[in-house]
Amino acid sequence: MDPYCLKKLNAERRARRAALLLTDLGDGRDRVIKEGDPVAGQLGELIGRAFLSGRSGVAEVDGRSFFLNVHLPPPRLVVIGAVHISQALAPMAKLAGYDVEIIDPRTAFATPERFSDVTLFAEWPQDVLKTRPFDAYTAVAVVTHDPKIDDQALEAALKAGCFYIGALGSRKTHGARVERLRALGFDDAGIARIHAPIGLDIGAASPSEIAVAVLAEVIGAFRARSLHTPLTLEKTA
Amino acid sequence: MTQQTTSELDPLLTAEHWMSAGRDVAIATVIETWGSAPRPVGSHLIIDEKGNFEGSVSGGCVEGSVIAEAMDVLASGEPRLLEFGVADETAWQVGLSCGGRIKVYVERLG
Structure with missing residues (x-):
């Protein structure tokens, strides 16, 4: 070599x-x-x-x-929001082979006690992203319910071409989110890449069940990547 | 080393460190497998001129042979293609009942 x-x-x-x-x-x-x-x-x-x-x-x-x-880079899951769902999602995603990071500027949520075994950032997403940017091998799940926090991450995830982007919230919440993203200049095709409501529809009720639904959706997106990832090959006969 | 995702035990990173330290390095790579081989295609074992090694190309049953071959590759500079069945008696003794076969490419770094 x-x-x-x-x-x-x-x-x-x-x-x-x-x-x-x-x-x-x-x-x-x-x-x-x-x-x-x-x-x-x-x-x-x-x-x-x-x-x-x-x-x-x-x-x-x-x-x-x-x-x-x-x-290929190992797939990474970045969860925006150190909430109850994230506490269940982090260990599950690790078991499935994902590098997991949690970002939440609300220091009451982002505590080592609640997330003992995970890479945790009690900072705003845009500050963390300066040194740890999203990429095509990153899945992003936004689950804070707070647009001030969620929207920054969604904007960055759309621009980075993350293989999965999911956002927690009802259809009504998502409708308002779509309007905000349009105002930021994103087109419908881009916005349609966001999985919302987040997670596969398995009737999940508890935080742990929602975590299963989200993780299954992330895995599905990663494994289906080859079906829609644009391929740039110069074809010469 | 900017990402925690890249393990310190990554053989290709270790090979680069060894090279920088002036050690002669051979790289063995699993290039084909049949049956239930213990390590997937693309797995690496790296070996230096003293026989130190990192990584694996099997569950441990053929590493000894690969290391011996790597010594010759380091001396000659000529890459070699090795083929192993890992379902023989030795494999059973070390606890591998995988019944696979692997092809390993051994080359010198530089």
Whole structure:
């Protein structure tokens, strides 16, 4: 492996960006391909598919054998609101393999006692996002019921292309939210990406049940990602 | 190291640290699996010239062979493709009844 390739690959992984190490098994040469980098031909299509599925493997192209090792960032769930639902959601999401972060500027809610085992920020979302921005591998669930807090996060999540965005609140609450987001310049297609009311419709009643519904919706969005994620591949015959 | 999500035990990050420290490093990668192989495609084991290693390409049953091969790869610089069945008697002894086969690519870093 080329030391430069290793450094480049690790830099991408540290920055939570998807990258693929392509190794020619015949001559041992390798190169790092970032998600969205144009790669021509059949190899390009296979690389595009590997980014979508997250699956690494060997590919035979034009009589040559390549190994495609795809590195996707671990999915992350950021919950805006250190509420009762979040207390149930955080451990469940961790079990499902998600890195979990909770953000809530209300220090009465965001206490280590209530969230002993989770990365917790008792700060405003926009302050946390300066150093820990959302990305395409982040799910965002806003559950504070307070537009002052929720809207900042929703705006950032829409702009970052988060794979899941969910917002707690009744249809009426969401109607008012839609109007506010329109006023901020978001179009209907963008706003429609928000799952509201939040969570799969399983008739959830208690905070824990709502947490199950939200987590199931997050997982569904992540696994369906390959069905609607835009693919930018330069097609040359 | 800006994210907690990247584990300190990440073999590729460790390989970079070892390289910066002037150690010779071989990287072994699972490139194909059949059956119920213990580690998925893309898993890494890294080895230095003294035989120190991090990571895994199996549940522990073929690491010894891979490390021995890695010594040759470090000396020659020529990558090697290894194939293992991990359902043999040794595998049973160490508690692996997985019945899988794996192909491992071993190369020198730099």
